[in-house]
Amino acid sequence: MICINGQFLPASRAQIPALDQGFLYGYGLFETILVRRGQPVLLEAHLKRLEKGCTALGMTLPLLLTELGSLVHQTIKLNNTIDGALRLTLSAGTAPGEAAGNLVISTRPLPYSTLDYQKGFRAGWSSFRRNEQSPLVKFKTLNYLENVLAKKEARERGWDEALFLNTAGYVAEGAVSNIFLVKNSQVITPSPDQGLLPGIMRQVVLETCRRLGIAAQERPVSPHELLDADECFLTNSLMMVMPLVKIYDRPIGSGQPGVITEEIKTVVSDHIS
Numbered sequence: 001m002i003c004i005n006g007q008f009l010p011a012s013r014a015q016i017p018a019l020d021q022g023f024l025y026g027y028g029l030f031e032t033i034l035v036r037r038g039q040p041v042l043l044e045a046h047l048k049r050l051e052k053g054c055t056a057l058g059m060t061l062p063l064l065l066t067e068l069g070s071l072v073h074q075t076i077k078l079n080n081t082i083d084g085a086l087r088l089t090l091s092a093g094t095a096p097g098e099a100a101g102n103l104v105i106s107t108r109p110l111p112y113s114t115l116d117y118q119k120g121f122r123a124g125w126s127s128f129r130r131n132e133q134s135p136l137v138k139f140k141t142l143n144y145l146e147n148v149l150a151k152k153e154a155r156e157r158g159w160d161e162a163l164f165l166n167t168a169g170y171v172a173e174g175a176v177s178n179i180f181l182v183k184n185s186q187v188i189t190p191s192p193d194q195g196l197l198p199g200i201m202r203q204v205v206l207e208t209c210r211r212l213g214i215a216a217q218e219r220p221v222s223p224h225e226l227l228d229a230d231e232c233f234l235t236n237s238l239m240m241v242m243p244l245v246k247i248y249d250r251p252i253g254s255g256q257p258g259v260i261t262e263e264i265k266t267v268v269s270d271h272i273s
Helices: 021-025 043-057 065-078 114-119 145-156 200-212 223-227 259-271
Strands: 002-004 007-009 028-036 084-091 103-108 121-125 161-165 171-174 178-183 186-189 216-218 231-236 240-247
Touching: 002 065, 007 065, 021 084, 028 043, 043 065, 043 084, 043 200, 065 084, 065 103, 114 240, 145 161, 171 223, 178 200, 178 223, 186 200, 200 216, 200 231, 200 240, 200 259, 231 259, 240 259
Parallel strands: 121 161, 121 240, 186 216
Antiparallel strands: 002 007, 002 103, 028 084, 084 103, 161 171, 171 178, 178 186, 178 231, 231 240
């Protein structure tokens, strides 16, 4: 069952107007939310980011955030989603700034397995760059084709993730993830000015490092520094903390999930349970 503007319909009957600017131009926003034990994880943070994006891009939600939260819970219940992913998709509608957009709520299975965490991910550099000057990089927009093409490239090359450098040659982010490295027991991640979406799970990890007494920095990161790291890991709202053990065929550190990565992963998982 899919929820469109507050109404629940079977997926086969779900429709939006053909002239919706989300369909025509990728004018819209989305949020992907982890569902754990039947509950949406970090829902308030996701709704706040959606609201912030609406303000910045001149879009209007068709209902209040409190109503949206209730619909999220109803969608989870109707689809009997115990552990999975929930997506909020807000298009700009046919008249952005004059009328509300179209809001779609849907669920799907989780894409990551226990084996993924045990083995860790392998990644490579995308063949095109992230533009750190673009006004879109800090929002989760429907204009997502670069990310889709990067993931396609990763699959074709046998990688689990594609990594973007920015136009200055520094590390930006993954196609669907933020990037962290560990060097000399210090956690480092590219700063937001490097052309990345500051993910919600990225912020959770930084807060977790502070609670654990692990030094953490946000700053520019060179490709060589990432390759020379003791450990690396990726984050997003669904994977939470995923070890990154190889770039191309070059092992990072020991080529196995690292000790600090595992500590952070465990604490984050326990914290959001």
